[in-house]
Amino acid sequence: MRPAAVLRLPLAGLIVLAVLAPLLGLGIDGAAFASLAERAPALGRYGVNTLLLAASAAGLAALLGTACAWLIERCRFAGRDICAFALFLPFALPPYLAAFIWSDLADRIGIGFALRNPLGAALIMALALYPYVYFLVRPAFSQQTGALSAAARTLGCTPWQAFCKVSLPLARPAIAIGALLVAMETANDIAVAEDYGLATLGYFVYDSWLNRGERAAAAAAAILLALLALAASWSETVSRIRQRHHQSQLRTFASEKIAKLSGGKALAAAGVCWLPVLLGFAIPVLALIRHALLAPAVAWQRLPAGLLGTALLIAGAAALAYLLAAAFAFVRSRSRVPGLFEMLARSGYAIPGSVFALGCLGAAAAAASILKAITGVSLYWLWVVAPVVLIYALAVRYLAVAAGALEAGVAALSPGLDKTARSCGLSRWQRLRMVHLPLMAPALAAGLLLIATDIAKELPLTLILRPFGMTTLAVEAYGFAADEDLLGAAPPALALVALAAAGLIVVHRHFRAGNRISAG
């Protein structure tokens, strides 16, 4: 057997254990399942609410993200370049903060009730999270060859039919992964659900465990939530298992036609693209800037410490997440159960962050006592000085994003290309370096930006698992927001926005580089 094959099985076991440890660490026992049966009717009600909310937020986000990505990639209109850039920015704001800001604005004119309801929450979540879809779908559109839609047009399709029958199905994996992430994050949100008075499973799990100490009830709801998330994830993967589309990378022969829009059409396209930027970013950030001018000095003074902590976590956790995702891709390629590894990769998203953090505490405690039994040394002090558990937790939590980016990147490779490279006598590593990585670069870079921004604004894990003396921008912002003080929250929130914008500038360059290579 080749060494790779020998490695595969233990590696698979290790990865599965590492990824599932936080869920195992929750210590879910028979009592939880008994509680699940006992509370079935009530939990069923929460489950339906959660599904409706998550589906509407994901649907809206998919619509916004796909429409904007398509307009940006396939049309030219005034302001298109800036808009392409700005469409990512709403992602820099944690959804809860956008929700609080809109809530406050609505209260100022006495219409808070019109916003704080399930529909308002779905809209807020979609506006804050559609960049998941937008960013994963854009590379999918930009790398599609025009030959297929041209063929569709010669067969009598209208442009709209060609889009629906050719372009959209080709982008479907990216759309589905993005929408799933939006749905899972919505189902697991706590702060928006609490403020908007929603009855979701995510809120129920948090509320019963951390507010009332009802562990069994919380665990029962967490099981249900995880099952729903995993079912959605599995059905998404399995439903497209037979849909393998490969396309020529020789785009110079048939570049997709770029439509130059003018007049009313250009105005409409610009309107569609600027609307999410306006509602999801410009208005909340203008409010934040106004708040920041009135913020107490202490909110500004702690920014450097917050920035340092944020940078440290991004560096550590993003690297680990990609490493895990790569190992995942390695073992997955031989898996015989369709969808199993995709489902595993997304399991970190399957339960609310605060409960996931409790699971990490449990897993860390178990690991520490096993290590102590073997070595005789307690490793608990590591928690006090280094964010070991936190970095691990963040990497597993956002593994879904890294794996999604990797998958989107792999989708851009065609087997024919690999065969050609092989016939040129390139080794495995040469193919990886010279062919695969350059083609995957746009998707990987987009994924990196998503994961870094996710880590930067992450809350419950960072709050609960960080060591003494460590703070992040998100922690600083929440410290004020939890006291219902939006003024103090503004400076760290604006720093988060600035950080995301800086990351975007860096990644955007790779985007274009990637396009050039695949087009060449």
Add this chain to the structure above:
Amino acid sequence: MKKPYFVPGGRLLAATLIALAGMAAASADQVNVYTERQQVFLDDIFAAFTEATGIEVEALYIDKGAVERLASEGEASPADVIILTDIGRLHEVVKQELSAPADSPEVQAAVPAWLRHPQGLWVALTRRARLVYAHNDEQQLPAHYEDLAAAGMEGSLCLRSGSHPYNVALFAAYLDRYGEEKALGWLSGLNQNLAREPQGNDRAQIKGVASGECRYAIANSYYYFKMLNSDDSAERDAAAQVQLVAPTFVDGGTHVNVSGAAIARHAPHPEAALALINFMVSSQAQKIYAERNFEMPVREDVAMTGQLADASALIESDSQQLADIAQLRSEAARLAVEAGLAK
């Protein structure tokens, strides 16, 4: 021969890390705090403590989950003191046997018996009253919490989610006094009188009164004072249009919740931990709490200033057993769902 080379390096690394850990967590003149309170309230108090005693405070601000982290760390935990809000969370510490007694003469002298655990397993640091707000022009002010559930007041009341701990504690206080049947009746009455679905935070309820959406609102008093003293003119203006009402239950007493502290059972620095708690109930620290966060001190001899003193004078002292309220939370939350106040 790679192995012999590797081992000393590993030992050196381990020794360095252990030394680092020692510096960070085990210094004698230090006390480690886990807290679910926010940094802005505690910074000044910790600074004053360090100045008075020379003991450094290392604090970790964990909005929710500090109790669970302490529990999972067990004997290895570096935490000396845990500071929490809501009697329910303090009760959780006792239930999971995570705290050690803090019943020094200082604590006993400063804190009335109903504001601490009989064995000192938690000690309240501040009182937080849950009061009612109405527009300045409102003529009909509720004298009792029961009045908010009276017939003929449909469409008048605003409150945040009925499952929020602040509301659940209020409901549990009622349940404790009057039993399940009356509590359900009261909660159903509140639900009937709602001006909108329960939503928003406490400040949003007060803003709702100012904008005319709500005739009456329920919120914790310190949010009202923070709004009155906010740097944001919109918040100041809203609060200025609203008056505070301190109702009681029909047989007397205004609902009061607490924030409090406990010494961790496996505290590495138990003396420093007790010193911190003694300091936090001292007049000096209690005054900072009142000025900084507009919460009411647990000491009766701490002078409060201006608006807080006026409000505090309205609040009828109530020594309802806080532990009972904590124990009835689950039941109260269930009744709130049954009455339609929570989903």
